[in-house]
Amino acid sequence: MTIGGIAIGVATLFALLALSSGIEGALEREISGLGAHILLLPIGCPYTLTLSLMQGADTPEFIPEDVVPHVRETENVRTTVPVVVGKAKVNGELTPIYGTTDDVFRVKSWGTADLTGALVGSYAATKLKLKPGDRITVDLYSEVTVPVTKILDETQGRDDTFVFLPLALAQKVLALEAKLSGILVETENVAKVTQTRYTLAKIAGIQAVPPSEVFDTLVGLFGSVKQTLILITGIAIVVGVLTTMNTMTMAVYERRREIGLLRALGSTRRDVFALFLSESLLVSLAGGVVGLALGYAASFLLPRTSGFGIAASPQFSLAYVGICLLVACAVGTLSAIYPAMMAARTQPIRALREL
Amino acid sequence: MRSWNGMTRILELLISVATLVAVGIGATGEDAGSALLPLAGNWTPPAGVHAGRPPSNKGTVEIRGLGTFEFDPPQIQALRKDLFRPGHFSVFDVLASLAKAGTIPMEYSYDESLGTYVIESLNGKSGWWYDAHYAGGAFERPVVRMDEYPVKDGMAIQLYLESPDRLAAITQDFGKQVARLRSNGGRVVVPKVTVRSPRATLTFNDVGVTAHNVRSDVFQTGVISVLDVLLSLGEQGQLSSLELAWRDRMENADPVDNYFVDQVRTEDYSTEAAGDCTYVHEVGSETLMGFLAPHGHATSHVHLTADVEVLTSPEYVEFLWACLQEARASGENKNPQAKD
Numbered sequence: 001m002t003i004g005g006i007a008i009g010v011a012t013l014f015a016l017l018a019l020s021s022g023i024e025g026a027l028e029r030e031i032s033g034l035g036a037h038i039l040l041l042p043i044g045c046p047y048t049l050t051l052s053l054m055q056g057a058d059t060p061e062f063i064p065e066d067v068v069p070h071v072r073e074t075e076n077v078r079t080t081v082p083v084v085v086g087k088a089k090v091n092g093e094l095t096p097i098y099g100t101t102d103d104v105f106r107v108k109s110w111g112t113a114d115l116t117g118a119l120v121g122s123y124a125a126t127k128l129k130l131k132p133g134d135r136i137t138v139d140l141y142s143e144v145t146v147p148v149t150k151i152l153d154e155t156q157g158r159d160d161t162f163v164f165l166p167l168a169l170a171q172k173v174l175a176l177e178a179k180l181s182g183i184l185v186e187t188e189n190v191a192k193v194t195q196t197r198y199t200l201a202k203i204a205g206i207q208a209v210p211p212s213e214v215f216d217t218l219v220g221l222f223g224s225v226k227q228t229l230i231l232i233t234g235i236a237i238v239v240g241v242l243t244t245m246n247t248m249t250m251a252v253y254e255r256r257r258e259i260g261l262l263r264a265l266g267s268t269r270r271d272v273f274a275l276f277l278s279e280s281l282l283v284s285l286a287g288g289v290v291g292l293a294l295g296y297a298a299s300f301l302l303p304r305t306s307g308f309g310i311a312a313s314p315q316f317s318l319a320y321v322g323i324c325l326l327v328a329c330a331v332g333t334l335s336a337i338y339p340a341m342m343a344a345r346t347q348p349i350r351a352l353r354e355l
Numbered sequence: 356m357r358s359w360n361g362m363t364r365i366l367e368l369l370i371s372v373a374t375l376v377a378v379g380i381g382a383t384g385e386d387a388g389s390a391l392l393p394l395a396g397n398w399t400p401p402a403g404v405h406a407g408r409p410p411s412n413k414g415t416v417e418i419r420g421l422g423t424f425e426f427d428p429p430q431i432q433a434l435r436k437d438l439f440r441p442g443h444f445s446v447f448d449v450l451a452s453l454a455k456a457g458t459i460p461m462e463y464s465y466d467e468s469l470g471t472y473v474i475e476s477l478n479g480k481s482g483w484w485y486d487a488h489y490a491g492g493a494f495e496r497p498v499v500r501m502d503e504y505p506v507k508d509g510m511a512i513q514l515y516l517e518s519p520d521r522l523a524a525i526t527q528d529f530g531k532q533v534a535r536l537r538s539n540g541g542r543v544v545v546p547k548v549t550v551r552s553p554r555a556t557l558t559f560n561d562v563g564v565t566a567h568n569v570r571s572d573v574f575q576t577g578v579i580s581v582l583d584v585l586l587s588l589g590e591q592g593q594l595s596s597l598e599l600a601w602r603d604r605m606e607n608a609d610p611v612d613n614y615f616v617d618q619v620r621t622e623d624y625s626t627e628a629a630g631d632c633t634y635v636h637e638v639g640s641e642t643l644m645g646f647l648a649p650h651g652h653a654t655s656h657v658h659l660t661a662d663v664e665v666l667t668s669p670e671y672v673e674f675l676w677a678c679l680q681e682a683r684a685s686g687e688n689k690n691p692q693a694k695d
Contacts, residue, residue: 060493060495141420141480141516
């Protein structure tokens with residue numbers, strides 16, 4: 001039961017660390033995967049709009065396409081990538097589509113520079129059973145048929161789920177003629193991103209947001225949830241400490257005659273203290289190992305999502321194993337101090353009288 | 356899974372507030388007056404003091420893939436005469452009038468099981484949903500029946516093909532609301548009402564809600580709104596006072612013409628009516644979890660205020676304390692172009 005108590009605390013901690021790391025990693029991967037120093041978005045909540053852009057979800061607000069030349073002319077702007085996203089039926093299956101221009105090849109490394117047909121993400125290709133040369137029908141408000149020119153390599157990000165189309169075709173399918181979901185901007189000089197951002201934000205009808213700001217905000221929001229989880233983990237660990245302390249205290253009471261005998265045979269108080277501390281540490285370490293196994297299993301059972309609609313797998317590291325075992329040892333030490341002191345203070349004569 | 360839903364819920368609430376921060380709502384209210392209830396023991400605000408301006412100017416509705424169409428309010432009659440007073444009408448009425456005039460190819464019918472008019476086909480396609488916001492606002496992807504969303508001057512309306520999953524969740528939620536209403540013999544009973552503020556969270560279960568006809572200028576007598584939840588709680592002795600503020604306009608938003616809930620008091624709890632702090636609300640259900648947009652707004656809870664959102668019989672109603680001035684300031688600092 002003691003091992004179980006410690007195991008639950010350690011399992012919760014391990015799963016929390018692995019999942020938090022996975023979520024933060026997924027957010028960072030997705031946001032950096034946008035390939036932009038600045039995102040130009042329609043007026044509205046920048047976090048919703050950025051997430052929509054990443055997920056290929058339809059947005060309620062759009063940027064007029066005629067702002068693109070103004071963006072291109074802005075100082076320090078190297079690449080301007082107009083984008084429309086939405087979900088359309090690709091061969092009858094609802095699939096996120098991403099319409100863009102050849103400029104996208106400057107910010108994405110796809111091993112091709114041909115956007116005359118459809119570039120299909122690896123996951124989408126598997127799901128839709130597509131190979132280069134196939135023709136696909138893309139349908140929502142209008143229907144178009146295009147050849148698949150390349151299946152993209154797996155990125156383990158959202159790009160895997162998209163079908164990338166020439167901008168005009170995607171706009172036709174999504175009924176977004178002369179409208180954009182967003183614009184990706186790559187700058188010449190990264191040190192001047194802030195200045196460029198404010199210059200771009202002066203263009204009417206758009207807002208300029210650095211992806212790093214969106215990342216920080218989303219991680220911050222997740223951090224609030226993480227704090228709640230840490231609190232729950234803390235409670236589980238405190239319960240582990242109390243359970244172990246209770247077990248060790250009971251052990252001291254039950255073995256007081258043996259302790260008395262040990263003391264009578266020459267064991268010092270320090271020996272007795274060390275004996276109980278070692279036992280507690282061993283029990284806690286055993287609980288820690290069981291907890292690691294449970295935490296590993298639990299982190300796969302939890303939903304693999306960041307809560308922002310971004311898939312996130314738990315990320316494990318040896319450091320987390322070390323942290324969890326250290327916590328288990330700390331639990332063992334903390335919970336053993338009082339019982340071990342009690343044991344060490346046992347008077348041999350009084351204990352032996354009970355024999 | 357439930358605990359994860361709870362976590363997602365916290366995330367959604369946090370992100371809702373972040374949305375306010377981000378969009379920088381222009382919320383300096385132009386108060387034409389406020390009412391501290393109860394007045395002489397009466398939980399109904401005085402009738403006839405404030406009235407919303409009925410829509411009178413021509414407006415437009417954009418239907419994706421079909422075009423943008425103009426409508427003229429005097430030409431529009433409400434299909435839901437059980438809800439709207441003469442001169443007022445809903446988003447759906449705009450579409451129905453355009454269809455009747457032959458301007459748009461739309462077929463529709465009333466679905467008893469959902470308690471609303473539904474679009475059977477529009478431009479030969481099914482699966483339509485809408486986005487709407489009032490003057491000075493931004494689209495919020497509401498989960499409000501289209502024939503209950505009142506139209507105002509300067510309103511923006513968009514129709515688009517909704518994702519099948521979300522549309523199914525919305526439909527299922529509407530169906531459950533009607534079923535709940537029927538199972539309660541036509542009485543509106545909200546299983547869970549939550550009032551959240553920085554100081555405390557109040558939870559009330561199985562709250563019976565009755566009409567107080569606060570917006571008798573817009574709605575017919577007997578129509579129950581989200582605001583009636585608080586007024587009913589007051590009548591039932593669960594709240595000791597409630598402050599409603601009437602705002603004609605809010606910075607760049609005009610007309611507004613709504614009551615805002617600025618203060619809720621119980622015997623041992625009170626919120627501060629400081630600055631631009633007020634209550635926004637959300638009406639939702641478990642069915643809608645994951646389908647609330649953006650970020651979990653079950654309803655247009657900033658723009659479609661509690662006094663003009665019709666209540667059928669939802670699973671929960673939540674009032675959430677939001678300080679809009681701070682939101683605006685933060686939004687402006689972060690994003691000089693963002694306006695709501």
